[in-house]
Amino acid sequence: MTTTATPSTTPKPFAPHPGRGRFNSLFFAGMGGYINWHMRKQKSTAFAGLPANVVEIGAGVGANLRYLPAGARLTAIEPNPYMHARLTRAARRRKVDLEIRGVVAEGIDLPDASSDAVISSLVLCTVDDPAAVLAEIRRILRPGGRFSFAEHVVARPRTPTRWSQRLLRRPWAWVFEGCSCERDLAGLIRSAGFAGVELRPYRIHSPFVPFNTHIAGTAIA
Numbered sequence: 001m002t003t004t005a006t007p008s009t010t011p012k013p014f015a016p017h018p019g020r021g022r023f024n025s026l027f028f029a030g031m032g033g034y035i036n037w038h039m040r041k042q043k044s045t046a047f048a049g050l051p052a053n054v055v056e057i058g059a060g061v062g063a064n065l066r067y068l069p070a071g072a073r074l075t076a077i078e079p080n081p082y083m084h085a086r087l088t089r090a091a092r093r094r095k096v097d098l099e100i101r102g103v104v105a106e107g108i109d110l111p112d113a114s115s116d117a118v119i120s121s122l123v124l125c126t127v128d129d130p131a132a133v134l135a136e137i138r139r140i141l142r143p144g145g146r147f148s149f150a151e152h153v154v155a156r157p158r159t160p161t162r163w164s165q166r167l168l169r170r171p172w173a174w175v176f177e178g179c180s181c182e183r184d185l186a187g188l189i190r191s192a193g194f195a196g197v198e199l200r201p202y203r204i205h206s207p208f209v210p211f212n213t214h215i216a217g218t219a220i221a
Contacts, residue, residue: 011106014079021082058123062090141221
């Protein structure tokens with residue numbers, strides 16, 4: 001018997017900001033191709049062989065629809081309402097059967113062990129509690145299900161990238177709705193209780209220096 005989660009603490013609801021919400025929807029619609037070009041090799045590996053039914057954490061405007069198999073069904077956990085219209089249009093173009101759930105990822109309204117695959121990219125940096133999100137991902141994955149990810153992470157100490165992350169953390173977080181460039185997401189994923197984790201650190205080279213250190217991989221529930 002499967003049950004829907006009842007979090008031990010009520011997750012903080014997402015508070016849409018009309019200005020930043022619209023800006024981020026427009027930004028990722030306009031810059032999605034550029035960002036994907038830098039991440040395409042790692043995403044292609046991490047998202048290879050996805051099943052027909054996928055849950056995506058923070059689907060945004062649909063950057064990862066291109067990696068889903070033909071005829072896929074996507075359940076999008078996307079609390080930002082300013083993303084929904086563009087995401088819906090992108091899914092229609094890609095012929096993806098889309099269901100949007102406007103909840104935060106710390107309290108996913110899906111039953112236990114109900115999902116074969118969960119994906120995320122550039123999302124765990126923005127959530128209030130990434131450890132709680134990873135616990136929710138484990139909860140909704142069936143045994144042996146996969147969580148595939150491509151995320152940007154904190155840089156090594158005493159490097160120019162790390163200095164820029166520290167210097168720009170507050171304006172960066174304000175513009176990009178809470179995004180932190182200073183999270184050790186590799187450590188969080190490895191310690192989240194998955195049966196197995198494979199991840200690869202890599203670096204991109206872009207003018208957005210705080211954004212340039214990344215990981216990609218797959219964790220098995």
